[in-house]
Amino acid sequence: MKQRSFKQYFITGLLVWLPMGITVWVLMWLVGLLDSIFLAVLYAADALIPGMHTLAEVLRGVPGLGVILVAIVIFATGVFVANIFGQWWLRQWDNLMNRIPVVRSIYTSVKQVADTLFSGSGNAFSKALLVQYPRQGAWTIAFLTGTPGGEVAQHFPQPMVSVYVPTTPNPTSGFFLMMPKADVIELDMSVDDALKYIISMGVVVPGGPDTLPAAKAVSENL
Structure with a gap:
């Protein structure tokens, strides 16, 4: 009887903590990934702007900074491409990507899927x-x-x-x-x-x- 009760309580507790633990792990992985991308951009920019390497070393100790900056960049990009000049720039960028043989197939496929899933005019998963x-x-x-x-x-x-x-x-x-x-x-x-x-x-x-x-x-x- 005790063994049966222990198993019952253990599985019930596991079902409580497992979703929470996986959620925290995914969020931590995502934060680390975005921070790494942000730092990689700073290190790459050091070749053009001296001193960015030092800035990257300073910002390395600020957890979650990459998430905030990536969100700001995405939001700013959305604001930028919402006007006429931004739309023109986006068309030029699409034309450039479509001229590169290998990149063209990947970029076009991803763009079509993204437009279908996230565009307000799309019908993806509507019902x-x-x-x-x-x-x-x-x-x-x-x-x-x-x-x-x-x-x-x-x-x-x-x-x-x-x-x-x-x-x-x-x-x-x-x-x-x-x-x-x-x-x-x-x-x-x-x-x-x-x-x-x-x-x-x-x-x-x-x-x-x-x-x-x-x-x-x-x-x-x-």
Whole structure:
């Protein structure tokens, strides 16, 4: 009985601390990465502006400074490209990147994905869907990414939709499918709730209790 209770309490406590620990670890890794990028830029600038190396050594002991400065640079870039001159400069930069053979394919692909995911006019992950995959009778969560267009759309006799079926627990990988619109069920749940449902492998049910459902299930099964 004591061994059973110890296992129950240990797993419940682990489910409390594991998400917190991983979150802290990811944040620390991100802060360290941005700080390293910022210091690398200062060291590189030392070749053009003498004294930047000394400044980098001084700022090395300030944790999180890289995060703040990178955020400022990103915000300033957004303000800059929002005007006419910034748009012209951005077009010139795109043209330059598109002229470099190897860089062109990488830059164009990343830019298209970024524009689709983060642009306010994009349709990426605009709705959560319920689709039958990988066979009839087996259902999974998918996301609407748009509708087929161009030459591809000409080969479909009925309205189709483009969907992304993520894998679990890592939704960054998945499958792109084009399915008949009639075979897709649109869900009322938000995209965030659908992602939580996928990442938790169905443990965190949208609309259900948010307080450690996995811990409760483990406790009841032990």
